Amino acid sequence: MSETSVNQRKVAMIGCGFVGSATAFALMESGLFSEMVLIDADKNRAEGEALDISHGLPFARPMKIYAGDYDDIVDAAIIIVTAGANQKPDETRLDLVQKNVGIFKSIIPEIAKRNCGGILLIVSNPVDILTYTALKLSGFPENRVLGSGTVLDTARLKYNLGEHLNVDSRSVHAFIIGEHGDSELAAWSSATVSGVPINTFCEMRGHFNHDEATERIAENVKNSAYEIIAKKKATYFGVAMAVRRICEAIIRDEKSILPVSNLMHGEFGISDISLSMPAIVGAHGVENRIPITLDEEETEKLQSSAGTLKKIIEEVL
Numbered sequence: 222m223s224e225t226s227v228n229q230r231k232v233a234m235i236g237c238g239f240v241g242s243a244t245a246f247a248l249m250e251s252g253l254f255s256e257m258v259l260i261d262a263d264k265n266r267a268e269g270e271a272l273d274i275s276h277g278l279p280f281a282r283p284m285k286i287y288a289g290d291y292d293d294i295v296d297a298a299i300i301i302v303t304a305g306a307n308q309k310p311d312e313t314r315l316d317l318v319q320k321n322v323g324i325f326k327s328i329i330p331e332i333a334k335r336n337c338g339g340i341l342l343i344v345s346n347p348v349d350i351l352t353y354t355a356l357k358l359s360g361f362p363e364n365r366v367l368g369s370g371t372v373l374d375t376a377r378l379k380y381n382l383g384e385h386l387n388v389d390s391r392s393v394h395a396f397i398i399g400e401h402g403d404s405e406l407a408a409w410s411s412a413t414v415s416g417v418p419i420n421t422f423c424e425m426r427g428h429f430n431h432d433e434a435t436e437r438i439a440e441n442v443k444n445s446a447y448e449i450i451a452k453k454k455a456t457y458f459g460v461a462m463a464v465r466r467i468c469e470a471i472i473r474d475e476k477s478i479l480p481v482s483n484l485m486h487g488e489f490g491i492s493d494i495s496l497s498m499p500a501i502v503g504a505h506g507v508e509n510r511i512p513i514t515l516d517e518e519e520t521e522k523l524q525s526s527a528g529t530l531k532k533i534i535e536e537v538l
């Protein structure tokens with residue numbers, strides 16, 4: 222059976238908890254789509270969110286938002302998966318792996334057997350493991366399966382650097398790469414503020430203790446989710462904006478460079494694993510990976526991050 226052609230104005234959301242509903246709200250506000258179908262194991266939840274978000278439409282743009290089932294997603298241009306358990310206080314993202322791989326074994330075949338032609342965008346954690354799981358279980362071409370990866374972590378890095386340097390965070394060009402989780406790393410050696418190397422810009426702003434500052438900021442970024450979860454039980458607004466940004470790049474065929482989770486093919490000696498590496502994202506999903514310049518220490522950290530993920534994949538898949 223051939224793939225169903227897609228409606229570029231339609232998005233599907235599987236999982237309507239904190240992350241799914243916040244993302245659905247962000248997408249409604251974005252004006253990118255004219256149809257959004259919400260699916261959740263708890264049908265009442267999906268129906269409630271569809272009603273609640275629809276009531277904002279008179280303040281936004283016309284759109285059809287409804288709770289549905291898998292038959293409603295076949296022509297969606299993007300199928301976002303946020304279903305699954307979330308991190309509990311003191312739980313790592315990787316602790317979630319068994320639970321959420323199990324949930325994906327029920328969700329992804331439902332998508333695959335309908336020959337959906339859209340792009341699968343995975344958000345549930347551990348996102349790299351689940352992106353790889355979705356790729357294997359769906360049989361989709363790899364450009365059409367990506368994870369939100371470190372798009373959120375990179376936004377946190379830019380935000381923190383913007384605060385530290387008193388500059389617009391959008392002028393900061395720096396990436397968090399690797400696992401979306403404890404083994405992620407900041408690619409400092411390629412970081413700039415609008416082309417000015419990060420350390421030079423720091424000095425222009427009166428900061429000279431680079432090692433202390435970069436270590437503190439990278440730790441802050443890595444621990445953001447733990448801090449927010451300890452304070453408010455879940456994180457969802459930041460990731461909702463990150464997912465909206467990825468959808469924008471796809472639907473508008475922007476060819477933006479975003480650190481999404483995608484399959485590696487020997488870059489830095491890493492292969493057959495999904496992790497975050499900046500990639501060109503457009504209408505076809507992941508178009509090209511951009512292996513940025515890393516120094517020796519960063520390369521080792523990236524390889525170790527990949528090793529952590531590979532071990533888990535071998536255990537669960």
Ligand SMILES: NC(=O)c1ccc[n+]([C@@H]2O[C@H](COP(=O)([O-])OP(=O)(O)OC[C@H]3O[C@@H](n4cnc5c(N)ncnc54)[C@H](O)[C@@H]3O)[C@@H](O)[C@H]2O)c1
Nearest residue numbers: 236237238239240261262304305306307308344345346460
């Ligand atoms: N990638 C990121 O940057 C990022 C950031 C925050 C959270 N997350 C992850 O997103 C996921 C969701 O988090 P949350 O806070 O919304 O959790 P939540 O518990 O609020 O929502 C999860 C939803 O999934 C639904 N669900 C469970 N099994 C399902 C199935 N088989 N089919 C359909 N729906 C199903 C549940 O009914 C629930 O509504 C978690 O894995 C969390 O760790 C990812």
